[in-house]
Amino acid sequence: MKSDTRIRLTDVTYTYEEGAAPAVSKVSAEIEPGEFVAVLGHNGSGKSTMAKLLNALYMPTEGTVLVCGYDTKNEEYVWEIRQRAGMIFQNPDNQIVTTVVKEDVAFGLENLGVPTDEMIPRIESALQAVRMSKYADSAPHMLSGGQKQRVAIAGILAMEPSVIIADEATAMLDPSGRKEVLETMRRLNRQKAITVIWITHFMEEAAQADRVLVITDGEIRLSGKPAEVFDQVDAMREMHLDVPHMTALAGELRAAGMPLKKGVLTVEELAEEVERLCPLKQST
């Protein structure tokens, strides 16, 4: 087993058909173990293609993708890579294979050839980690979207990956489902030190990551801490992406002359800044 859990992309280009414009073009990036990285971009920006490159579902046309030390181009390592870098997808309905929750969690383990008596504790602890233990015997079609996605996460978790790639896992969920799935992933990131690559077009979600990569036309345009990235309001708008409301408001206030600090993301942060700049008179 290799202990290197880094992901490294070097000059990666991917083209769907020969002659077509590349979906991903000359991307280089490095993702450290235990990081929570958000990849932000609109539909067609190349972010989903990038996700599939990390899971050896696609091979790069040019450049190399190293996942935990394995080159995705080497077919021998495909299963190693997919076990270490698990992936959850957008549509909660289309990634659950069986008719009972716990059997779906077992699906990956069965494929890996894990002995039956070893499977049971792994399934139990995976379901516990996503707080779905009480649904172990339920039928997936009776669950809510957020619950289905958590089952999908458990299915990956049981395979004991070092990295989980979430390809727009919240795009089809309602606000509470979205919260529930993102919180689950953040908890797994903190408690189990699992690297998370969170692909999304929701800026509120990207704002909670350790680092944001903004991708447009297959290229990484911006990269950095959420506060640094979102402060570039104009650049973001140009790429048809939103910034958090409070960051946008702070930007406008700053443009009107108010000397707010940089990197305001949340309501609380902006409230603090207002307090600093407009102190209340104590007399009243």
Added chain:
Amino acid sequence: MPIEAVHLTHCYSEGSAFRTVALDDVSFRIDDGEFVGIIGHTGSGKSTLVQHLNGLLKPSSGQVLIDGEDLNGEHVNRRELRQRIGLVFQYPEYQLFEETVAKDIAFGPKNQGLSENEIDERVRYAMECVHLDYEKYAERSPFELSGGQMRRAAIAGVLAMRPSVLILDEPTAGLDPRGRDRVLSMLEDLHAKEHVTTLMVSHSMDDMARLATRLIVMSEGKIVAQGTPREIFSQEKMMTSIGLDVPDAARLCRVLREKGYDLPADLYRLDELKEHLLRLWKEAKTC
């Protein structure tokens, strides 16, 4: 053509162990030219309600009145009434089926029994409404469009029937910011220029803050609040108690007011909040 719900109640699986009350004594009225938003958690009964408004579901008790006529009454031409209420379902692009965009949009008008000329006119009108260029897209396969374009083509399929009331269930779900913005500005235009009465179900408070003139808040099959966005969004406690958020601007306003700042209680738009914050700052500077 006003729509009215009178003590509307709907139970699924009536008379079995699975009986669930999806709508519980719901009453409201929507007048011509309004843009009403229905907000609520998943399972609050929004989708069930919407399906009642054009007769796809029948109430267990209570009535739906369209222009004063009971939609489920005995001597009512339900097909005719239904056509005057355009219903756009969640993820409407999944209902596209024709070879070309134009043919798909023509499906509704064709069912209405219109002439070729009229149908063609309707298709052009509907495509213009949803900001899809006729020359460019009419002859394309709907399955080749981008996600946002497919959604707009599907909405055009409903608009082509020239409904007096347009009902949309989560029209921006699953779209990226650009796609969402296109759909919203299209709805904005439609309401402003064509004066189509619109009823929109959405989870997104931002969408609501931008478009709705009135909001209906639902929880567990009941209406818990009705009012202008200003009235609704200033009740953050009530909203969070049923699992809903208010726009960030309304929340910032509440936080600052609690700290003692002099702000109106009912701000919910970023632009108005900006003016007030600049005023506060200028006042602070002058002392």
Added chain:
Amino acid sequence: MLNNITMGQYYPVDSKVHRLDPRVKLILTIVFIVAVFLAKTFVGYAILFLFIYGTARLANVPFKMLLRGLKPLRLILILTFLLNLFFTSGETVWVEFWIIRITKEGFLQALYYSIRLAFLVIGTSLLTLTTSPVSLSDAIEILLSPLKKIHFPAHELAMMMTIALRFIPTLLEETDKIMKAQMARGADFESGNLVKRAKAMVPLLVPLFVSAFRRAGDLAMAMESRCYHGGEGRTRLRVLKLTRNDGIACLVMAGLLALIILEGILL
């Protein structure tokens, strides 16, 4: 609501019969079918009936449920009876007028064939009522796995069954949604003649197929990313183990078969 539909006709209660190994149940059902064909006399049929009745009691399945399985076959049953009644030649003529001739032999044969057919249906119903479709597909996979040597896709077949079962509720829900959406656009699925109605299905079927294909593509990718690479080297969460009860069931069935054969020789 569509969500609450039960799969196939599985009757989800707990019983000794439900807990039998599905492989055993599948094989015993086949043996039972053989027994039905071997039975020659009313005594034999009475024994078979007693066996069915006893098993149903043991399985906590109401006898009514078993008879319900016959309902769709009413027409075929009646037809079988009538055809045999009228077209069997025999010597003891009971009724004769115009071209109709009913003989004792014809009557008996008609009765035998109808009973046989009814028993076949009830016997297999017993299997499907007491075995969930998932265990059934497991059993089929294991029983057919020796055929893998001649490249028979036993695992693939079972996987297909599992996936089909998983997606039936999803696709039913989707059908309901698309149907309503097209109705909101003025589609009419209910009136008109057969041709018109078939045509009216196009706006329903095309989106349904498009969606099924999209789901299939998504699912294939999700399965691959979870290391699915066919049946080779795969372990299973559900392991089927034979228990004492399975042995007893086999003995009972052997006894039944012996009785039926004896009956055929002696009577």
